[in-house]
Amino acid sequence: MGKRERLVxxxxxxQELEAVRDAGGDLTMVLVLDGFLDAGSAAARAAQHLTDLSDGPVVATFDVDQFHDYRARRPSMTFVRDHYAAYDAPRLLVRLLHDAGGTPYLMLQGPEPDNRWEAFCGAVREVVxxxxxxxxIGIGSVPMAVPHTRPIALTPHANDPALLTGTSPWRGELRIPSSAQALLEIRLGEWGHEAMGFVAxxxxxxxxxxxPLAAAVLLEQVEIAGRLTIDLSGLRAEAEDxxxxxxxxxxxxxxVADVVAALERQYDAFERAEEDGASLLAPDQPLPTGEEIGRQFEQFLAGLDGPEEPGPSDQERG
Structure with a gap:
């Protein structure tokens, strides 16, 4: 226990949380770890939307020095003329938030630990x-060979089948890179705690x-699984724009439109065939390479996502 106390x-x-616990009520904790499962910044944007709606107090703080690799992910600093003026220290913390109806819930947010994953899981267990x-409830997103003109698919997952709110698109077994967020779901299940999540x-x-559309879709699932009410109107308007x-x-x-049309044909053929979920490609229809699509969209992304004023590059932000 002493080691955990040093980590969180x-x-x-x-008092509000003690009242919920004493009454035997539910308390959801949303989990968003930056750095891996966040294509389209969907999870980060979802977390920002939640804090914009209800920026509550910090109720737990992790010792980031125990988990963060500063040379691999260097925090930003501000340099003014002849001196260092500010340092954006990474923070891994839990906030108390409230949904639209006043129901309290928690959000654990910050950079995914670069090391000591088992120790991190133990520290989160202490918080729980x-x-x-x-x-x-963890949220994340991955890049997939799908067109933006079709509904965003989700992969639901849970450490107890009874928690699943949807059907997985995958069949069989997949070998994938691990993450601290995924390991935490496994460990919490071993310790008798419910954990689940959604990947857009x-x-x-x-x-x-x-x-932002992916962020809105993720939060819709958080509403259902966490029995919360979240105002998504602003996020949906942003997605429409x-x-x-x-x-x-x-x-x-x-x-570029032709490339997207090819993805649409492949996606629709796959849906009709209802074949093995381990591939999103229809038979005998080769997918345009990532390089091909990347070249076509380079100008598009620069125009849509470029900063309006000088700021850190995408690599620095990642």
Whole structure:
């Protein structure tokens, strides 16, 4: 227990949470770890939307120095003329938020730990058990060979089949890169705690830009699984604006539109065939390469996602 205490500091008395626990109520904790599962910045944008709606107090803080590789992901600093003026320290913390109806819930957000994943899982377990969390919901997104003109698909997952709110598009077994977020779901299940999540499938040619539609889709699932009510009107309006910009660009660039049309045919053929979910390609229809699509969309992404004023590059942000 001593080691865990050094890894996370939990606020001793949060009366509102104690009242929920004493009444035997549910307490959801949304999990968003930056750095891996976030194509289109969908999870980050979803987390920002939640804090914009209800920026509550911090109730737990992790010792980031124990988890962060500063040379691999260097935090930003501000240099003014002849001195260093500010340092944007990475923060891994839990906030107390409220939904549209006033229901309290938590959000654990920050950079995915670069090391000591098992220790991190143990620290999160302490947060869950101390604050009375009844369900953890992780969100993320991955780039997929899908067109933006079709509904965003989701991969639901959970450490208890009874928690699943949808059907997985995959069949059989897949070998995938691991993440601290995924490992946490496994460990929480071993410790008797409910954990689940959703991964949005973002068109891979849009994975480097902000894609608010995917963020809205993820939060719709958080509403259902967490029994919360979240005002998504602003996020949906932002998504509509982005979709309109994409449509305008495709109208003016026939070559790019042809590539998207090819993806649509492949996607529709796959849906009709209902074949093995391990591939999103229809038989005998080769997918345009990522390089081909990337070249066509380079100008598009620069125009849509470029900063209005000088700022860190995409690589620096990633």
């Amino acid at each position: 500091h939990i606020v001793d008395e949060v 058990e101390t604050l009375g969390v009844t369900r953890v 499938h973002v068109p891979h040619y849009l994975a480097q830009m902000d894609y 982005t979709e309109a910009e994409i449509a305008t660009y495709l109208t003016a660039n026939q070559e």
